[in-house]
């Protein structure tokens with residue numbers, strides 16, 4: 001059977017994959033491409049997660065694409081609105097026609113003589129194997145496992161007589177009204193779920209081992225909405241986007257330079273909401289500095305309002321075991337529950353679990369250095385879209401897509417078939433990819449690539465610096481190494497190829 005060939009294969013039809021297709025279509029219009037998506041829907045994260053209240057925890061002016069203004073009133077948007085935005089981008093630009101659903105990409109083998117990837121895909125429930133070839137592989141597969149979330153072992157779990165619910169696999173039609181709910185965790189998911197469930201549940205307890213920093217913000221951005229009503233859409237969007245980028249950078253830098261002052265301010269904001277009698281020290285004073293882990297956003301103070309109304313409460317303690325009636329804590333206290341929600345986090349997974357070989361040699365990205373936060377040392381013609389830890393994902397994903405298009409156009413102009421980042425500097429030290437102390441990063445640190453101590457191997461987590469490096473920096477920077485079109489690949493172009501042209 002003829003193997004179908006594309007110039008570029010994009011893996012994943014989430015926010016990044018649809019964005020990548022848009023950039024490719026507009027900046028490299030001659031390139032054939034397809035999106036291979038393992039699930040049956042567009043939207044990735046914003047289609048998978050269905051728990052009550054699912055929403056962004058960063059503003060949509062920076063989580064939205066740089067090319068498509070966010071037009072809804074809420075800046076902190078609910079999941080279905082974000083999914084609609086991604087789907088609209090796909091349909092408005094004819095990208096949806098190029099998506100192949102139920103295509104789970106498992107393996108990719110690079111052949112230097114052919115200057116191409118052979119990508120092995122499992123299709124559908126029967127896992128029929130199909131192969132494609134492509135010149136460039138663009139992984140837009142997110143950063144966590146879709147198959148499982150992270151769940152610690154809880155002693156006595158099976159003895160619990162109520163229902164245990166995992167946020168990543170929220171049961172359709174779960175009726176929690178009038179029920180006692182315990183949500184384990186105090187990350188973004190728990191902070192989202194608790195106030196929404198508290199509206200109808202008998203009571204919701206947020207059970208945390210240790211506190212997280214919370215920052216309140218209005219769900220609607222009044223200034224952005226005013227500008228949208230009075231200025232051209234792209235101008236209003238651009239101004240708000242830059243204002244939010246600059247504020248985010250300022251806040252992050254302040255947190256790194258003056259952690260005590262920022263800590264005081266953040267905790268003060270919680271105290272203002274919950275009042276002087278609330279035990280802020282135990283429940284809302286983290287043991288780390290602000291931005292050593294991602295901050296949790298509390299839109300319109302919803303969590304604090306639920307606590308003030310007595311609909312929700314916070315318990316800071318350690319779990320001893322599950323019991324038939326709920327959870328026994330190390331302090332000896334018992335929490336009764338009809339439903340336990342394990343908002344205990346994600347399992348990080350890089351490149352969608354892809355196995356990579358280069359000329360028959362298995363490559364493990366955890367052994368590689370990340371080049372400009374998107375390519376991997378010694379792995380040719382492969383990039384991945386990966387967002388910021390301290391700002392919205394799409395800011396970096398957009399820059400990555402733009403850079404990939406620039407690189408592909410540069411290679412075409414010069415007649416190159418292969419681009420590979422090679423570290424020739426023996427003094428370059430390898431450091432962890434992220435300097436985050438969050439559990440999900442620490443659990444996965446051996447799976448993640450490393451970063452170097454200097455450009456272009458260092459991750460600055462800084463949109464302004466990346467903008468300069470990725471939009472304006474030279475493609476041929478002395479680290480990215482190019483090779484011309486090998487003879488075998490030239491010969492192959494004479495053979496008929498099934499190319500999906502737009």
Ligand SMILES: Cc1cc2nc3c(=O)[nH]c(=O)nc-3n(C[C@H](O)[C@H](O)[C@H](O)COP(=O)(O)OP(=O)(O)OC[C@H]3O[C@@H](n4cnc5c(N)ncnc54)[C@H](O)[C@@H]3O)c2cc1C
Nearest residue numbers: 012014015016038044045056057058105141142352392393
């Ligand atoms: C609950 C939640 C809330 C979040 N909120 C924010 C926020 O407010 N701000 C922010 O910046 N970030 C947030 N994030 C991070 C978020 O994932 C990104 O913002 C963004 O949605 C990532 O888009 P993506 O397309 O890169 O990845 P995803 O949304 O994860 O999409 C990846 C797609 O690739 C597919 N895929 C994966 N592996 C394969 C494979 N091997 N073969 C075929 N298909 C594959 C998946 O099925 C999926 O459709 C949040 C994450 C979660 C889980």
